[in-house]
Amino acid sequence: MKPKVYITRKIPDETLALISEVCEVALWEQEDLPVPYEVLEKAVVEVDGIYSLLTDNIDEALISKAKNLKVISNMAVGFNNIDLKAATARGIMVTNTPGVLTETTADLTFALLLATARRLVESSDFLREGKWKTWSPMLLTGQDVYGATLGIIGMGRIGEALAKRAKGFDMRIIYHNRNRKPAVEKELNAEYVDLDVLLKESDFVVIMTPFTPETVNLIGKRELSLMKKTAVLINTARGGIVNEKALYNALVKGEIWAAGLDVFEEEPVPLDNPLLSLPNVVALPHIGSASKKTRMTMANLAAENLLQALAGKTPPNLVNVDLLKG
Known part of the structure; x- marks a missing residue:
């Protein structure tokens, strides 16, 4: 049977x-x-x-x-x-x-980082809506990725794969993890730091940690306040790791520059979620492994x-x- x-x-x-x-x-x-x-x-x-x-x-x-x-x-x-x-x-x-799905998710994460930093979605919409009238020196200027500091929260398999991609962009790589990874530090010239240090020094903060009771709302109002005003937050892990209300407020107040999100607290994300109304948020429908x-x-x-x-x-x-x- x-x-x-x-x-x-x-x-x-x-x-x-x-x-x-x-x-x-x-x-x-x-x-x-x-x-x-x-x-x-x-x-x-x-x-x-x-x-x-x-x-x-x-x-x-x-x-x-x-x-x-x-x-x-x-x-x-x-x-x-x-x-x-x-x-x-x-x-x-x-x-x-x-x-x-390690390599595929790392690809998507770095693509989301690039798209957010260089305002690709916003720029595409700008063109399609007929707003592009002429070249202008400061039109839709974004943040440089090459040579910037990448902070990875959660150096698991996907975090390591992301760091390898960042190395090709000559980025400084810092990370925070439950345990230090000396082999990764040696291979990728990555530096282990305290979470607060990572938030203060990173140009791009990428969340790669698993979703556990300990990581619920790991990034909230206090943590966002530590980040640079020019910093970009990327989350391709789980939505509940970031407090969305705190993130919205930080983006509106200019406490951080932009966010790229592939995951949300509630999925599918409601269309009235205020994060979707912000031009400095690149939002994707949880497609990290979608090849x-x-x-x-x-x-x-x-x-x-x-x-x-x-x-x-x-x-x-x-x-x-x-x-x-x-």
């Missing part, structure tokens, strides 16, 4: 075929909308596995309804949408897809995690490794 699997969003046909070959599959087919909680709540009762996305809230209440659930395979690096403690308590494996190659790799890795777990094996990307100690 095939194990039962629920897939919370339409996934590539190739990936679906891999899973369907060995599993009985049910899925939410409305590609552009997350599965409603109440639908997932009913689906989870009898299934052996869930193939989920970050948009799915798999909390303790939902997990408690599962009778046969063995694995939750998240097609994402993050897993803050899953109650890890509740899953572990019930012996349910939780997996993710790390590593495969065709990377998304296909993520999808297939999530499938591999799922199938390995259902086969009674240890999946390659087990998050709650404490289960192995049992």
Whole structure:
């Protein structure tokens, strides 16, 4: 008898075929909308596995309804949408897809940095709206990237990849992390500093840290006040790491120069979010890993995690490794 699997969003046909070959599959087919909680709540009762996305809230209440659930395979690096403690308590494996999106996300982060610094979106809109009348010495002037100081908060895989790109722009690289990384410091000539020092000295502050209880509102009013008036804040990590109200006020008051955001506290971001009204904010719809190659790799890795777990094996990307100690 095939194990039962629920897939919370339409996934590539190739990936679906891999899973369907060995599993009985049910899925939410409305590609552009997350599965409603109440639908997932009913689906989870009898299934052996869930193939989920970050948009799915798999909390303790939902997990408690599962009778046969063995694995939750998240097609994402993050897993803050899953109650890890509740899953572990019930012996349910939780997996993710790390590593495969490192370079793609670093590319997008540096692109967002460049676009924000040089006002690319604002300039494109200026041209398309017919406002460009003549060349002017100070028209739409931005901030220099080459030779500037880059401050990275969270020197994980993506942070390291970003630093490598910054090295090509001859940027001074400083970073703050839970632990120092001497090998990275040596390879990239990066300097470990206190968070306040990073905020004070950076021309570009890039948030790369995971979203944890410790990093909620890590960047708020006090932290923004430490930054240079010419500084740019870039966030491609998670929205809740930055206090959006404080960021809006800092931008309006000119306490910092601009912000580039791929993530928001609420996603999709409401169109009445005041940050979207500011010309010095470049806003993207959470597309950090959105290259065709990377998304296909993520999808297939999530499938591999799922199938390995259902086969009674240890999946390659087990998050709650404490289960192995049992």
